[in-house]
Amino acid sequence: RRRRRRRRRRRRRRRRRRRRRRRRRRRLWRRRRRRRRRRRRRRRRRRRRRKNKQQQQQ
Structure with a gap:
């Protein structure tokens, strides 16, 4: 009886x-x-920050 109920x-x-x-x-x-x-x-903002760092070094 128990097996039938489980099915x-x-x-x-x-x-x-x-x-x-x-x-x-x-x-x-x-x-x-x-x-x-x-x-x-978010990806576009990261690219802008990289450009700023290059300008400062020059």
């Missing part, structure tokens, strides 16, 4: 996991786009 619970868990995975994928795509824009702005 029923496993089937229910699998169905719930599939629904959650679909929702998480859509949210990840939106978050990735926003993060990429922020990273590009």
Whole structure:
């Protein structure tokens, strides 16, 4: 009797996991786009600082 009950619970868990995975994928795509824009702005600032150091040495 115990083994039969465990099998029923496993089937229910699998169905719930599939629904959650679909929702998480859509949210990840939106978050990735926003993060990429922020990273590009930070890289430009670092390049400007390097140019200033070269001018001071000359």
